[in-house]
Amino acid sequence: MGASGICAETLLLRELLLVFYGNELSIGMVLANWLLLESIGAIFIGRRIEYSGERIKKFINWQTIFALFLPLSIFLTRILKGYLLPTPGESLGLLSIVGYSLFILAPVSIIHGALFTFACRIHADRKTTQSERIDNAAQQIGDVYIYETVGTILGGVIITYLLIPHFHSLQITLGISIINLAICVLLKRRYILPFPLLLLFGIILFSPLTYKMDKLSIDKQWKGQNIIDSENSIYGNILVSERENQYTFFSDGVPVITTPVPDVASEEEFVHIPMLILPHPEDILIIGGGAGGYIYEILKHPSVKRVDYCELDPLIIRLLRKFPTPLTETELKSERVNVNCIDGRLFIERTPLKYDAIFVGIDSPSDLQTNRLFTREFFSIARSKLKDNGFLILGLPGSLSYLSPELRKLNVSVLNAMRSVYTFVRIVPGEINMYIASSHHYTNIEESIQRRLIQRQLDLNFLTPPCITYKLDKHRLNWFNKSIQKVNAKGNSDYLPSSVFYYLAYWNTQSSPYTSGFFDRFEGISISTVMLPLSILIVIILAFITIGSRRKLVTRLSGTTVTFAIVTSGFAGMIFDLIIIFTFQSLYGYVYQMIGLLTALFMAGTGTGGFIINRRLNRCGLTTFLCLDLCVFLLATSFSLLLSSLYSPPPFLFFLLSFICGGFVGAQFPLANKIYLERAGDISRTSGLLYGCDLLGGWIAGMIGGTALLPILGLATTSLVVALVKLSSLFLLVVFYVVNRIAKIKH
Numbered sequence: 001m002g003a004s005g006i007c008a009e010t011l012l013l014r015e016l017l018l019v020f021y022g023n024e025l026s027i028g029m030v031l032a033n034w035l036l037l038e039s040i041g042a043i044f045i046g047r048r049i050e051y052s053g054e055r056i057k058k059f060i061n062w063q064t065i066f067a068l069f070l071p072l073s074i075f076l077t078r079i080l081k082g083y084l085l086p087t088p089g090e091s092l093g094l095l096s097i098v099g100y101s102l103f104i105l106a107p108v109s110i111i112h113g114a115l116f117t118f119a120c121r122i123h124a125d126r127k128t129t130q131s132e133r134i135d136n137a138a139q140q141i142g143d144v145y146i147y148e149t150v151g152t153i154l155g156g157v158i159i160t161y162l163l164i165p166h167f168h169s170l171q172i173t174l175g176i177s178i179i180n181l182a183i184c185v186l187l188k189r190r191y192i193l194p195f196p197l198l199l200l201f202g203i204i205l206f207s208p209l210t211y212k213m214d215k216l217s218i219d220k221q222w223k224g225q226n227i228i229d230s231e232n233s234i235y236g237n238i239l240v241s242e243r244e245n246q247y248t249f250f251s252d253g254v255p256v257i258t259t260p261v262p263d264v265a266s267e268e269e270f271v272h273i274p275m276l277i278l279p280h281p282e283d284i285l286i287i288g289g290g291a292g293g294y295i296y297e298i299l300k301h302p303s304v305k306r307v308d309y310c311e312l313d314p315l316i317i318r319l320l321r322k323f324p325t326p327l328t329e330t331e332l333k334s335e336r337v338n339v340n341c342i343d344g345r346l347f348i349e350r351t352p353l354k355y356d357a358i359f360v361g362i363d364s365p366s367d368l369q370t371n372r373l374f375t376r377e378f379f380s381i382a383r384s385k386l387k388d389n390g391f392l393i394l395g396l397p398g399s400l401s402y403l404s405p406e407l408r409k410l411n412v413s414v415l416n417a418m419r420s421v422y423t424f425v426r427i428v429p430g431e432i433n434m435y436i437a438s439s440h441h442y443t444n445i446e447e448s449i450q451r452r453l454i455q456r457q458l459d460l461n462f463l464t465p466p467c468i469t470y471k472l473d474k475h476r477l478n479w480f481n482k483s484i485q486k487v488n489a490k491g492n493s494d495y496l497p498s499s500v501f502y503y504l505a506y507w508n509t510q511s512s513p514y515t516s517g518f519f520d521r522f523e524g525i526s527i528s529t530v531m532l533p534l535s536i537l538i539v540i541i542l543a544f545i546t547i548g549s550r551r552k553l554v555t556r557l558s559g560t561t562v563t564f565a566i567v568t569s570g571f572a573g574m575i576f577d578l579i580i581i582f583t584f585q586s587l588y589g590y591v592y593q594m595i596g597l598l599t600a601l602f603m604a605g606t607g608t609g610g611f612i613i614n615r616r617l618n619r620c621g622l623t624t625f626l627c628l629d630l631c632v633f634l635l636a637t638s639f640s641l642l643l644s645s646l647y648s649p650p651p652f653l654f655f656l657l658s659f660i661c662g663g664f665v666g667a668q669f670p671l672a673n674k675i676y677l678e679r680a681g682d683i684s685r686t687s688g689l690l691y692g693c694d695l696l697g698g699w700i701a702g703m704i705g706g707t708a709l710l711p712i713l714g715l716a717t718t719s720l721v722v723a724l725v726k727l728s729s730l731f732l733l734v735v736f737y738v739v740n741r742i743a744k745i746k747h
Contacts, residue, residue: 001112001115001116001119001147001148001151002147002148002149002150002151002152002153002154002155003151003152003154003155003158004066004070004112004151004155004176004179004180005038005112005148005151005152005155006151006152006155006156006159007155007158007159007163007172007176008070008108008109008112008173008176009031009034009109010156010159010160010164011074011159011169011172011173012030012034012073012074012077012104012105012108013027013030013031013034014164014169014232014236014237014252015074015077015078015169016030016077016100016101016104017030017236017237017252017253018078018081018221018237018239018252018253019077019080019081019092019100019253020092020097020101020253025094025097025504025507025508025707026097027367027706028702028703028704028705028706028707029094029097029098029101029702029703030097030101030105031702032698032699032700032701032702032703033098033101033102033105033109033699034105034109035695035696035698035699035702036695036696036699037102037105037106037109037110037113038109038110038112038113038692038695039113039691039692039693039694039695039696039699040110040113040692041109041110041111041112041113041114041115041117041692042113042114042116042117042687042688042689042691042692042695043113043688043689043692044688045110045111045113045114045117046113046114046115046116046117046118046684046687046688047117047682047684047685047688047689048684049117049118049121049122049684055118055121055122055125056122056187056188057188058118059115059118059119059122059187060184060187060188060194062111062114062115062118063111063115063180063181063183063184064180064181064184064194064197065107065111066108066111066112066115066180067176067177067178067180067181067184067194067197067201068177068197069107069108069111070108070173070176070177071170071173071174071177071201072107073104073105073107073108073173074169074170074173074217075170075213075217076104077104078217078218078220078221079217079220079221080100080104081220081221092511092512093508093511093512093514093515094508094511094512094515094518095512095515096512113691113692113695114688116144116148116687116688116691117684117687117688117691118684119144119148120140120141120144120683120684120687120688121683121684121687123140123141123143123144124136124137124140124141124683137673137677137683137686138617138670138671138673138674138677139614139617139670139674140683141670141673141683141686141687142610142611142613142614142617142669142670142673143614144687145610145614145666145669145670145691146607146610146611146614149603149606149607149610149666150607152603153600153603153604153607156596156599156600156603157596157600159172160234160596161234161596163175164232164233164234165232165233165234168214168230168232169214169232170210170213170214170217171205171210171214174201174204174205174210175205177197177201178198178201178202178205181194181197181198181201182198185198218230218239222239222241225241225243226241226242226243227239227240227241228240228241228242228323229319229322229323231315231319232315233313233314233315235312235313235315236251236252236313237250237251237252237253238250238251238313238315238316238319239253240319240323242323245260245325246258246259246260246261247259247260247323247325249292249316249319249320251313251316256289256292256316257289257291257292257293257316257320258292259292259293259320259325259327259328260325260326260327260328262292262293262327263293264293264461264462265461265462265463266431266432267293267294267297268297268460268461268462268463269428269430269434269462269463269471270294270359270393270395270432270434271294271297271298271359272297272300272453272458272460272463273428273434273436273449273463273468273471273472274357274391274393274434274436275298275301275357276448276449276452276453276456277391277436277442277445277448277449278356278357278389278390278391279389279452280303280356281301281303281304281356281357282303282304282305282306282356283304283305283306283308283353283354283355283356283387284298284304284306284307284308284355284356284357284358284359285307285308285309285310285348285351285355285357285358285359285385286298286307286308286309286310286358286359286361287310287344287345287347287348287358287359287360287361287362287373288310288311288312288344288360288361288362288373289361289362289363290307290309290310290311290331290359290361291309291311291316291317291320291328291331291332292320292327292328292331293327294359294361295307295309295331295334295337296327296330296331299330299331299334299336299337300458300459300460301456301458302456304336305336306336306338306353307334307336307337307338308338308340308347308351308353308355309337309338309339309340310340310341310342310343310344310347310348311339311340311341312341312342312343312344313341314341317332317339317341320332343585344360344373345372345373345378345381346588348381348382348385349381351385353385354385354386354387354390355385355386355387355390356386356387356389356390356391357390357391357392357393358382358385358386358390358391358392358393359393359394360373360374360392360393360394360395362394363394363395363396363397363432364396364397364503365410365414365492365497365499365500365503366500366503366504366507367500367706368497368500368582368706368710368711369585371492371497371499371500372494372585372586373394374394374414374417374492374499375417375492375493375494375497375499375586376417376418376420376421376491376492376493376494377493377494377586378494379392379417379418379420379421379422379437380421383421383422383439386438386439388439388440389438389440390438390440391436391437391438392418392422392435392436392437392438393434393435393436393437394414394434394435395432395433395434395435396410396411396414396432396433396435397410397431397432397433397503397506398411398429398430398431398432398433398480399431400429400430400431400476403480403483403484404506404509405487406502406505406506406508406509406516406519407506408483408484408487408489409487409489409502409505410489410499410502410503410505410506411433411484412484412487412489413489413490413491413492413498413499413502414435414492414499415427415435415484416489416490416491416492417491417492417493418435418437420491421437422437422438422439423438423439423441424437424438424439424440424441424442425437426442426445427477427480427481428471428472428477429476429477429479429480430471433480445472446468446469446472449468449472450465450468450469453465453468489502490712493714494583494586494587495583495586495714495715495716496711496713496714496715497582497710497711497714498711498712499711500706500707500710500711501519501522501523501707501708501711501712504519504707504711505519505520505523522704522708522712523712525708525709525712525713526713527713527717527720527721527724530721530724530725531724534724534725534728537728538728538731538732541560541564541732542732542735544556544560545557545560553739553743554679554736554739554740554743555679557735557736557739557740558675558676558678558679558736558740559676559679560732561729561732561733561735561736562625562672562675562676562690562736563672563676563689563690563693564728564729564732565625565629565668565672565729565732565733566668566669566672566690566693566694566697567693567694567696567697567700567729568697568725568726568728568729569629569632569665569668569694569697569726569729570665570693570694570695570696570697570698570701571697571698571700571701571722571725572632572635572636572665572697572701572722572725572726573602573606573661573662573665573697573698573701574697574698574701574702574705575701575705575709575718575719575722576602576635576636576639576657576661576665576722577598577599577602577658577661578701578705578706578710579639579710579715579718579719580598580602580654580657580658580661581595581598581599582710582715583649583654583715584598584651584654587649588651594651597655598654598655598658599658601655601658601659601662602658602659602661602662603662604659604662605658605659605660605661605662605663605664605665605666606662606663606665606666607662607666608659608662608663608666609662609663609664609665609666609667609668610666610667610669610670612663612667613667613668613670613671614670617670617671617674620671620674621671621674621675622675622733622736622737622740623737624671625668625671625672625675625733626730626733626734626737628664628667628668628671629668629726629729629730629733630730631664632664632665632668632726633723633726633727633730635660635661635664636719636720636722636723636726637719637720637723639657639715639716639719639722669690669691669694672690673686673687673690676689676690705718709721
């Protein structure tokens with residue numbers, strides 16, 4: 001069940017990102033909606049098994065439906081894209097992303113959530129007698145929680161490293177469905193419902209039909225495009241289309257390379273303006289997006305001796321070699337070009353070389369990972385790898401007619417970070433604003449460019465002397481500077497990735513302008529704005545508890561405080577995981593295996609914490625639960641202290657923190673079930689409610705963690721927000737503890 005869930009979640013997320021042209025907002029929305037729907041299934045559907053006479057049969061029915069809908073959801077995701085987005089490159093708005101993802105995810109995620117509650121009820125039936133059921137039920141729920149966690153870890157490893165690189169999504173989902181149906185058959189051999197579906201899926205999987213279905217669904221997904229290849233790597237999907245010998249390479253639905261005829265005008269401008277400022281450029285570094293034009297233009301300069309090109313996903317390079325064009329062959333076969341399939345920031349930190357120019361080929365900080373190439377810390381690292389008169393060159397979205405408030409803040413955020421490191425920053429305004437930064441102060445730039453353009457006799461198509469004069473016109477620069485003069489935007493840094501928020505706000509105005517107020521309100525978030533609603537919520541909860549019969553006061557306190565604590569722990573766990581992963585990759589680079597290890601250690605900690613407490617449930621109670629909640633609170637405060645005091649924490653600290661955070665969060669779940677069951681007694685209701693509350697906390701964190709809290713407040717302040725949230729649950733638990741002790745003394 002755990003393995004099937006993580007596989008389904010991973011595959012559907014990857015497929016939906018092709019529809020939404022994934023950024024931090026769409027990723028967060030999809031993951032959050034998965035958790036929300038799972039919690040609905042666990043709370044509202046799973047509890048119905050309590051009143052069912054044939055529980056195994058009902059479990060098989062729902063697992064069969066899960067197996068049926070999983071491949072159908074993949075197929076439906078692809079087909080609907082052609083109808084929702086008939087124009088290639090068109091993107092959905094915020095509300096459309098929410099609605100579309102809820103529609104696609106609902107059948108699979110709701111059922112998966114319900115299956116957890118079903119499994120808890122059935123496991124309790126098989127492991128305990130009628131007289132023992134209430135006493136041992138919490139331990140049985142804890143067992144299922146641990147088993148699911150182990151399955152999630154194994155499933156995550158298998159799907160990421162064994163299945164995705166070698167099989168397409170329909171093959172994988174059919175295989176998962178067959179395994180689930182086979183389990184159904186083993187559970188109840190005389191029950192024939194799963195047999196026909198098992199036979200049908202087996203025939204499809206092991207016949208050419210699966211490839212035809214995959215090709216049909218991709219063609220429907222990309223209507224009007226001639227798709228010649230689509231492959232997956234651990235980093236994403238790379239798709240290749242061809243039309244009249246023109247190839248377009250898409251990464252997760254976004255066009256990244258067009259060859260052999262790219263956008264020559266913009267590439268000539270981006271490469272040659274800074275290269276012509278340099279008197280004798282020899283060593284060049286390109287981070288991302290270099291193939292398909294940039295490298296080709298750089299090689300036109302006769303003085304260039306070495307071009308280091310960093311591309312994170314090796315699949316892009318492999319497909320460029322699989323579908324060669326004269327342009328890409330010139331780039332990749334040149335003896336002067338060194339291709340490095342590595343995270344660009346990690347490469348620049350490790351290389352002993354110094355460069356005349358460093359080009360960032362990614363034109364927007366669309367998520368927390370790419371934002372690492374637009375921060376003050378990265379600019380400082382890049383400066384240390386530049387020669388005395390070297391340049392750092394990057395681009396950001398712009399406009400020659402009107403700069404929207406969101407676009408202004410995005411540019412100012414990066415510009416402020418850049419100016420804090422470099423003494424010279426020259427901006428070339430355009431549809432893509434080009435930033436040229438150096439520690440050496442340059443004068444008479446246009447004169448130098450015009451002179452060297454003649455001297456080097458470059459074969460250029462669009463960047464002529466009149467074009468250079470137009471691009472570097474002072475009136476254009478003055479207009480741009482005047483547009484951003486009074487803009488108040490936070491500088492972009494590793495620990496305060498504000499540019500991600502500004503980019504998402506800009507992206508939202510392009511695709512869904514009627515929801516722009518949503519981002520305006522979030523930009524003003526602070527510690528005080530978090531404290532106010534938390535205080536109001538606590539008052540409401542206390543008012544709800546005190547209203548009604550005094551005899552049931554302890555029961556109401558038990559149910560409300562424990563569920564609230566689980567919600568806040570689910571929220572804290574998700575934010576902890578996000579902070580650890582992002583801080584690690586900011587310091588040590590985006591290494592997929594290490595990110596996977598951090599996630600696996602968090603899940604392993606969750607399972608270990610649950611296992612330890614589950615084996616000691618008879619000796620643990622409210623006091624232990626209170627101590628665990630206190631530990632989560634202390635962890636949140638220590639995150640802030642660690643991030644503010646340690647400049648470069650050692651890697652093992654991140655692995656240790658992942659395991660510890662998961663351990664304390666996981667340890668609370670079995671104990672919460674015990675406390676709740678002491679007064680409720682309903683296994684299905686208890687397991688479903690608390691599991692759903694755990695997921696609900698994750699949903700809240702998924703919705704606002706990577707899109708609002710981290711980009712606006714920064715990592716350290718976000719940790720304090722988590723501490724405040726846990727402090728509120730800790731306060732309610734202390735109230736419950738005191739009232740419970742008083743009630744015991746009276747009796």
